Amino acid sequence: MNHQTRRLRYFFSGQNFSDGVRVTVSILLPAVLLGQWGYFEAGLSIATGAVCVSVTDTPGPAAHRRNGMLAALVLVGLTALLTGAAALNVWTLALEIGALSFGLTMLLVWGARAGAVGTATLLSVVLLLAHPPALADAPAHAGLLLLGGIWYAGLALVAYQVRPYRPAQQALGECIHALARFLDLKAKFYNPATALEEDYRQLVAQQVVVNEKQEAVRDLIFRTRQIVNETTSTGRRLVLTFVETVDLYERITVGYYDYSAVRESFGHTGILDDVARLIRHVATELDHLGVAIQTNHAHPGTGPVLTAEWDRLQARISALDTDAETGSNTLVLKKILVNLRDIIRRVGNIRRYFDEALSAAAPAASRAADHTQFVARQEIELRALSQNFTMKSAVFRHAVRMTVACLVAYAVAETLWHGQHNYWILMTVTIMLKPGFSLTRQRNTERIIGTLAGGALGGLVLWAVPWPEARFAVLVVFMVVAYSFQRTVYLVTVVFLTAYLLIMFRFLGLSYLGVAQERITDTLMGCAIAFSAGYLLFPSWESEQLTDYMAAALRANLAYLRQLADRLAGRPLTSNDYRLLRKNVYVSGANLAAAFQRMLTEPKSKQHRPTESHEFVVLNHILSSNIAALTGTLREAAPAVPPFPPDSRRALTSAVAALSKSLARIAPAAAAPIEELAAPEPNISVEAADDKLLLEQLTFLQKVSGDIGKVTEVLAG
Structure with a gap:
């Protein structure tokens, strides 16, 4: 299956196409049928109600979609009656438009779905202006709009009841598709012909997409009790596979190296082409799995082929050891090789989604109570409205x-x-x-x-x-x-x-x-x-808000770095606590990257130091990638506790101090005093021989943190 064929399968089996068909049916069917019977205007009103309610039917848990559509039904019906009364006079109609445009837009304080309800209601008012009903006809017209909204809502909810796991499968497939694209972009870093700055720009942009898809799956799976509470095979496989994709994303992200040095040292050997080729093949396999999950058809997989290709790459790297010029520098290639082996293994774990016996035998990964902390809660509180006036x-x-x-x-x-x-x-x-x-x-x-x-x-x-x-x-x-x-x-x-x-x-x-x-x-x-x-x-410029996103990213990375220090000191976090920290790092980094991309589309005069801002975004990505790499190494070494040499502790302390100072420059009001790192547990030998590789990695973290400090000095100046 080539790339174009996969894209078509993604489209036709995806949530967006399903929604497109449903909206089309809900509009056309009443208009055509009633038009055949001589009631075209009534059919058009019903179709209008369906269109308005469909605006609120954005992806998410069934309960949230239902509540959004019910709210839209109520508001559309009430505003239809109000418009019928206001249409008697051009001034009263203008007053209604002004009041509703303000009030319905303010619904955004309760989140995107509430904002969609406001948009749907305002759309219904605007469409009524084409032929405002007379006051006597307003109740009948409002009833037709409600009938159309109920017709659409019924179609949507029946589709969910018939195939309750389908939205989650589609969302998970799209998430894996975005992740495959992210992995494919990583292959470009091994091509000496590409510009690293542009490679980073594309990678960070795709990071935004991956985060959006992961948040959509997280919200859909962890808020749906039928998935996280039931012990059905499909529900368990969805949860287990999503957790595996997040872990895979971490493993792909941690694969950061000094690509300029790698290109300079090994570009002439041709080995980098082999590395890039293997990465692209793994990305293609991952893309096939995304299609398979989305279409709910098992994929046979090419695991043995990828393993054989990895073996050949290992042999080529081993052959370089005999080369006098590169033999002493192949450590970085071996690290790349180990990372690729782990990625291939995790891709194989995702393929186990189709193994029902395995998922049924596996212990429950979690329950709703454990997952609530991974999704943001949006309460409908009246005080939130007053606080935003x-x-x-x-x-x-x-x-x-x-x-x-x-x-x-x-x-x-x-x-x-x-x-x-x-x-x-x-x-x-x-x-x-x-x-x-x-x-x-x-x-x-x-x-x-x-x-x-x-x-x-x-x-x-x-x-x-x-x-x-x-x-x-x-x-x-x-x-x-x-x-x-x-x-x-x-x-x-x-x-x-x-x-x-x-x-x-x-x-x-x-x-x-x-x-x-x-x-x-x-x-x-x-x-x-x-x-x-x-x-x-009152224009809202992204440059004015970019520092808030930078501060959030710095806070998340500071917490991430502290967990690394705690782990080295013998105080590791629980799996859920670590995943929550990791999620905050990825979300804050993606939000920062998205805000930076939006800033670049604004007038040049409104952009604040775009070059330095881009450097901050890239350095933030490099920092979180290396923290994750070190954490992953230590987690794999558990339960044995690695030594925590004094030099390593000094490097960590310096990195934390640099990030804390950067945060103080970016957001002085939100900065907290620098806290001392946790002292090593008594069973940790601080006198142990220095681990050279660990020290090198921590020194690099210190350097990146220092570079971030230099950039923030310019940005805050």
Whole structure:
């Protein structure tokens, strides 16, 4: 199976495609059936309710999805009644739009799903502006919207009841797919022809994706009682396999070396090409396993082939020992070899997902009580809303920004532009305007390009396909594609959404050119308003928040480094405590990398020292990788306790001090006083002979921590 075939299988077996099909069915079926019976307007209202509720149906535990859809149903019904009353007068309608845009945006204080509920409700209000119902018809219209929402929610919940483990399998498969890509990028570091800076940029960007996928699986598995509490084989295998993928990610991450030196020492031997080739083959095998788990079809695996390739690589490295030039320097190659052997072994452990007998015989990895600490809790508390009524709150500033932008869009639609679908201006604003300027800018660009491309695509279909049945088939395909990519590639969604809307309006007897012109004009006006609001009204620049992410990463690495010191002193953590520290390091590092990437999309004048910031991101990644490498070595050496020589202790103390000073520079208010490292336990021999390799690794940690200190001096200056 080649790369393109795997990508197609990932797409068609993934959660996004399933959701795209469900949204398409929930929209088309009531509209088509009721249209055949002469009740097209009623069918359209039902389809509108389904579209609005589908916005809240983001991936996650079934209970959270259900609660989000129920909340959307209630708010959509109430706002439909309110809009029917407010539509009597243009001023009362403007007052409603202003109040709802502010109040519904403030729901973001309770998390992304609550924010999606607000977006869905605001979308329903905007869509009602196309044909506001009379006051007497408002209850009936609200009932149709509720019927559509119930119809969609019923489809979603029935699908979950029929296949309760399917979302977790899909999420886990996507997580492994992202991890395989991360491993594949590591192969580039052994290619002397690539630039290391660009390699690091791509690796850190993929680290963000891996973290997002891991968080999605963690949230889905550890919040679903049916998975963590039941003793079914499928539930156990999901938990065990996910834990194994996180451990594999750690093992891949710890494979850091001085790649410049490695390239210089061994580039001429050709051995690095063999190393890169083996890494790519392991990544391909891991990608096959992700597809297999997502499609729920066992993969035979190529374990023996990978082992044989590893043996050949070992033989080649051993042959270099006889070379006078490289014989004394092959230690780093042997370390790479050992790491690759462990990665191959862990990939084999993931393949055991399909061994039901093994998972049934294995002891329970954990229970819900053990896993609650790995997922963040989001309580719905009213005081959280009142606490955010301040200009210091990013959500409050965004709500004010949204209110002003929506009122301007409504005023423009009512006074300057009297198109048949001028509500598209307001809808564009509500969709385009995001809390951060970088995302607002990106969405606006994609919306404009996608609308133009979608208009051309829709026109091409209408010109080249004159048969109504064929046009309808194309419309269905375009709908599925549009809704399948709405959470991943927004540009694709806009292209196919615009195209299918033009085809749909042609079925309704409207002129293609007139609709296309209005669509493009409304989009340009809405994007201009959203962009201006994001840039001028209390803009949220990533550079202003980047230091917060840097401080979080430093705190996580400090805790991670202290656990290493405790382990060397004979005070190791429990497995769960260590995994929690490791999770915090990976999450904070990914958040930092994501914020840095967003900053690079902002205007140059708003970026704060991008070169030094990138250096900090890379050094943070190198630091956590080496701490993990040392920790892994010590964990494998347990229960024997390694010596803790005085020189090693001094290197650790210096590293901790350097990181603490860096944290004090970045976030003076949050910095804590430097704590002494734990003294060695009485049974630890501090007089033992110095372990040269251990000292070298700790000295390197000290150097990286010092480099971070130098960068923070510049950033804080």
